[in-house]
Amino acid sequence: ILNVEQSPQSLHVQEGDSTNFTCSFPSSNFYALHWYRWETAKSPEALFVMTLNGDEKKKGRISATLNTKEGYSYLYIKGSQPEDSATYLCASYSGTYKYIFGTGTRLKVLA
Amino acid sequence: NAGVTQTPKFQVLKTGQSMTLQCAQDMNHEYMSWYRQDPGMGLRLIHYSVGAGITDQGEVPNGYNVSRSTTEDFPLRLLSAAPSQTSVYFCASSRLTSGGEETQYFGPGTRLLVL
Numbered sequence: 001i002l003n004v005e006q007s008p009q010s011l012h013v014q015e016g017d018s019t020n021f022t023c024s025f026p027s028s029n030f031y032a033l034h035w036y037r038w039e040t041a042k043s044p045e046a047l048f049v050m051t052l053n054g055d056e057k058k059k060g061r062i063s064a065t066l067n068t069k070e071g072y073s074y075l076y077i078k079g080s081q082p083e084d085s086a087t088y089l090c091a092s093y094s095g096t097y098k099y100i101f102g103t104g105t106r107l108k109v110l111a
Numbered sequence: 112n113a114g115v116t117q118t119p120k121f122q123v124l125k126t127g128q129s130m131t132l133q134c135a136q137d138m139n140h141e142y143m144s145w146y147r148q149d150p151g152m153g154l155r156l157i158h159y160s161v162g163a164g165i166t167d168q169g170e171v172p173n174g175y176n177v178s179r180s181t182t183e184d185f186p187l188r189l190l191s192a193a194p195s196q197t198s199v200y201f202c203a204s205s206r207l208t209s210g211g212e213e214t215q216y217f218g219p220g221t222r223l224l225v226l
Contacts, residue, residue, distance in 0.1 A: 032211035043201060043217035044154075047197065051212050089153070093211025097161055100171060103153035 006102035021105040023090035027071035036089040080109040115218035124192040130189040141207035142223030143185040147198040192225045
């Protein structure tokens with residue numbers, strides 16, 4: 001079983017601050033890295049799927065980068081808003097049809 | 112388009128009882144999976160299926176059984192419920208790919224309490 005780690009576990013930021021989180025995954029047998037946004041009492045929703053080293057993806061104020069050689073991905077949120085408050089999950093896929101999830105970073109944006 | 116649906120939303124069981132958590136999707140996805148979510152543990156894969164008639168074990172399969180008789184449905188059976196199976200269960204589906212680049216769509220979850 002692969003280990004996928006996310007840091008920090010939780011984060012409080014002020015509205016308007018920019019922030020970033022880290023997802024670390026084993027770099028061997030890497031195929032894809034997924035980021036999800038998970039709001040309380042809802043189900044995870046996909047943000048990005050990244051496959052190539054150096055990939056950068058962007059959706060509005062949220063962006064992500066991928067380094068497959070060293071096994072990490074960063075998720076950035078620019079100008080955080082209260083509606084960005086959620087848990088952000090990453091999941092690594094290394095073939096064999098199994099996704100391994102990290103424990104998530106819980107973000108709280110204070111108005 | 113309903114996406115991924117799960118029933119029931121909430122269930123209370125007594126130790127030793129059995130039950131089936133239902134999951135259905137209307138997106139014609141080949142890949143379906145079951146996860147459990149426990150505090151501090153993230154989502155852990157229980158079982159998955161790559162098509163009708165094909166299932167396999169994930170990270171935490173003990174105490175659970177699955178079958179996939181149709182593309183749409185992927186029920187999860189608890190054979191003899193134990194308090195350790197108290198959790199929130201999520202079903203997910205996606206198109207099948209060997210590269211893992213397809214997005215998984217999650218159902219709303221089933222909250223299970225085993226007394």
